[in-house]
Amino acid sequence: MNNNELADVFDKIASLMEIKGEVIYKTLAYRRAAESLRVLPADISSYWKEERLTEIPGVGKAIAEKISELLQTGELDFLNRLEQEVPPSLLELLQVPDIGPKKVALFWKQAGVKTLVELETAARNGKLKTLPGMGEKSEARIIAGIEALSRRSKRMLLGNAWSIANRFLSELRSQPGVVRAEAAGSLRRWKQTIGDLDLVTACTDPAPVMEWFTSHPECHRILGKGESKSSIELNNGINVQLWAQPPERFGTLLQFVSGSKEHNVRLRELAQKKGLSLNEQAIIRDDGSEMLFSDEEGIYETLGLQFVPPELREDRGEVQAAGGNKLPVLVKPGDLQADLHMHTTWSDAAHSTKDMALAARTLGYHTLAITDHTSGLGIAGGLTVEGLAEQRKEIDQVQQELGDTIKILQGAEVEIKADGTLDYPDEVLKKMDIVVASLHTSLRQPRERITERLVNVIRNPHVDIIGHPSGRLMPNREGADLDYDQVLQEAQKAGVALEINAHFSRLDLDEIYVRRASEMGILIAINSDAHTTDQLEQIIYGVSVARRAWLNPDLVINTWDRDRLVDWLKSRGRS
C-alpha cells in the first residue's frame, strides 16, 4: 500500500465516523493524518521500517498501529468493523452538494436510504421532505444537487482555472463601485488542480455587484446569494464563489478566502493565544474593538509572523517558520534567465528555431535550449541522428543573426525507450550542447523495472536533465510508479538536474518531491516544454511548483547567469 492509498483509507474512516456521529475531533485527527500522508515526500514503508511513523505530523500511537496493520496485512480490522456498522455505500451521498454527514445519517436511519440511487428515488417520491429538519426546498435542493453531480467536472487544471478566473476578474473590475478584485482560494495558492473558483472583491456597495454576479450569462443556477458572499454554478459545471467586503476590510477577506483552511486554523490558534480573534472582517481584540486591514501584510505582522506567500499556506510548517523569521526565499518568475526544454518545427511543434529564440529573448533570457523529440517517439515526428546535422546548421545561422544577445543550445529530448536504453547512441549525445532525457512510453511498467530504467539514465554521464520525471498527464494519465527515494538519491549522486515541467497538465516533478529534492540539494531545471512561442510564458506554472515546494532558488540551474550555467555544462563534459 502506498501513501495515497493509506490516506484514502483514513479519509474513508473519517467520513464513516462522521456519519456514525463520532466526536468531531476524532474524525479531524484522521483527516489530518490522511493529509499528512499525501504530502509525505518519502515512501511510508521507509518510516515504518525505521519505526518513525509517529514522527509524521498528526500520526500518534493509534494511527501508527493502523498504518502498521495495513502495511502488514493490507487490511484493517477497525475499518472492517466500522463498515459493518455504517454501510460504505453511504459515502457516495456525501458527494451531493449540501449533503453532509448529519443529513446522510438522517436519510439512512429514518428513510432507509443507503445509495445515491435510493436517495434520488426517495427525493423524487417526496419521501425526504417529511423528515425532521427537512422541507420542500431542501428536497428540491437535493434533487438539483444530484443532477449537478453528473454535470460537475472533476477538478480543473491550474492553467484552465486561471483563464476562467481572469475572465471573471476583468469583468468584475469594471463593475461600478468595485475597488479591487482578486482570485483567492486554492487558485491564489497555485495548487496544481482547482475545485471551485474563489473570487474576492473590495467594493463600497456589494448589492449591485452580487446582482451582476448572480445574473451572469454563464450562470446555470444560483447556489446562494447574500450581502457578503454569493455562489453560482456555471454552465460547464464549475462553481464560483464571490466574496465582498468594504475596501478597509479587504486584507482580512483576501487572507481568509485564500486559505488553506488548515493554515487559517493555525493562524486563529495563534491569534487566540495573543488574546485576539481573527475572521474575514477584522482582527478583534479582547475588549471587542476591531483592527481593520486593507492588505494582508498587517495581519501577519500583528500575529508576530513574517508575511507568508500564498503558495506556502498549506500548514506544512510555514506558520512556525514565519514565527521564527525562517521562511525560505522563493523563486520568482523574474529570476529565470534560461529555458532549457522546448520544441520547434524540427519535431512536433509550431514555430521555428528563430521564432523561439526571439520569444525567449523578449522574456529576458540569456540562453535557450532547442530540445526536439528524437526519432524513437514516432508520434512526435522525432529528429533522426542525420537530421541533427541539418538542425545544427540552422541553429548556427540563427545564432549568427542574433549575435550575443541570446545563446541557443542544440539539445534533444531523448526518448528513454521501454528497454531502458536511450534513443541516440552515447557518441551522439556527447556532442550535443545539452541533453534532456524523458519517459513517454511504457509508463505502466512495474515499479522496480521503471525505476531501474530511469536510474540507469540518471547515471549516464551524457544526460544533463531528466525531463518530467513521472511522465504524468493530468487529469487522465497517471505518472510512472517510481521509487522516488531511489530516484532522488541517484540524481543527487550523479549531479543531474531534475526538471519541473511547467506545462500545467504535467507539473512534474511533483511539488512533494521537489521539496525533498531541495532538502537534498538536488539541482532543478524549471522548463516550459513549449511547443509554441506563447507557451514559453507558461513557465509561471513551473515557478509556482517551485514556490509551493520551498525550493531554494540557488538550486535552480536556469536562475544562474550565463557563465555559471556554461561552467556547469562544462563540468558535465560539454564543450
Added chain:
DNA sequence: GCCGTTTTCGGCCCGACTGTTTTCAGTCG
C-alpha cells in the same frame, strides 16, 4: 485521536448562508 514556550489532560477556529425553525442546525469554505 493528537498534542504541548502557560498543558501529558483538556483542549482542539470562525462566520455566512440556507432552510426550517421561532432560536438553531447543517453545510461550506
